[in-house]
Amino acid sequence: MILSRAARIWLGTLTSLVLALIYLPLAVVIINSFNSSRTFAWPPPGLTLAWWGKAAQSQGLRDSLWNSIQAGLFATLFALILGTMLASAVARFSFFGRETLSLLVVLPLALPGIVTGVALSNTITTVLHPLGISAGLFTVVVGHATFCMVVVYNNVLARLRRTGGTLEEASADLGADRFRTFRLVTFPLIRSALLAGALLAFALSFDEIIVTTFTAGNFKTLPLWIFENLFRPNQAPVINVAAAALIVLAIAPVWLAHRLGGDAAGGRL
């Protein structure tokens, strides 16, 4: 008993209150996607499924959804490869500049998104464009992978630190070569951390808009499409449906990552 009874009741009340406040706006969006009033009068005069049908027909929504999925998958793939390599180096070796390096990895998350955006936009205009590469899927993937890498790195690093290097040494002592050790020992150890990191990286990429704004060109991701249509009154019903769907879709990966990783959705990002 370290906290007084009154303090615990207070904390419990405040916690429920803030959680309610966190979920209230999300609930409003979900309910509005069924709101039968075209102007979204509150409280809703009635409920309808019409908007969901209309949203499924929207070509712009479908195209941008597909674009976002592509960008997310490629960014996740790059992030997995780079993040795992970096985490292995940092976890299993000590070398000059290791501290600097681990700071450098989180820099894309610690520096404001707009900085990364302007920097990449500048690179596209001044360096890539003369080379014949213009803004599109590739540049979006590069931008996303830069910060998606961090979540994979964090997840894999935490796992590698927890397991230590002894199992790999044992494997080597028993005569397995490097590749066999990776296949039979290291990979199974970090598999769930990789999966958790991948899910979070995909979710991060899927949702990103600021860096995307500056790297996308004509490549419209779902968030960009939503924003473009946010202020068009006749698109409002479709936007509400897309928003509600995104909320529901977001719960799946986080829940999965949490079950898989333990350390994934828990202690850090």
Added chain:
Amino acid sequence: MTITQAKPPAPPRPERSTLRHGISVGLARRAWLRLSGLLSLPLFWLVVAYLGALAAMFVTAFWTIDSFTSELDKTFTWENFRTLVGKPVYRTVAVRSLVVAAGVTLIDAVVAMPIALYMAKVAKPRTRALLVVLVMTPLWASYLVKAYAWRVMLSGDGPVTRLVGTVGEPLYGLGATTVVLAYLWLPYMIIPLFAGIDRIPNSMLEASADLGGRTWRTYRSVLLPLLAPALVAGSIFTFSLSLGDLYTAKIVGGTTQLFSNVIYDNLVTANNLPFAAAAGAFPVLVMVIYLAAVKRTGALENL
């Protein structure tokens, strides 16, 4: 779960002297080779794609744009920076952005503290796991959707507007921007605080109680000083994310302009890349000062 007896593992095949074997032995003998192999790709990526882009941005910041041809004029000049420092409007917007970022950080720290305390020291293990998921989930529910949800709530017809009793008049503005940003980044404060409180052993709090410290005194004299690194770690996120945000002001800010909007308008609307690059130096400068100032607290290792 059924337990099946696995076949006894085959004795490891003697490694033949193949290419693969050669590589493996080579790698085993030379740690530096393994290390450089692992570091090569990620370092190339970080240095070229990220640091290279940042460096290029600082080069472009000293260029100008030809107002007739819209071509880049690549002669070195301080003009962009002179405009940024000289024109009062940029100073106003910069100060406003800093105040908003600081306000958001303060609100988040105050709101996150009771939740983090409850999660770490009151909730039972099952509730605590559930709370972690409940706190984390909205983080992944589209950023845009959440800002939009607030737009709906604060619209002339929305629930909040009805509650306040000003129907017909949307509540968009600087206040709304601050509140929505605080709402968006709250989990980034809760999670490090929770982890920080969780690391503090109960015996410390008990010791304080034994010495006669009441709840508030224990909180102020024991918990809070120990939590400084966690608070700083959280504040890096809330501060940086607020400073770099672009869309919240567009969605619920009404006519409010933050510094990121200035950068965006210069780049996209005015097509003035060099000026946008120069303006981009401001958030970088602020964050570098911030990170350097908090480095001593050890918060950077907690990111």
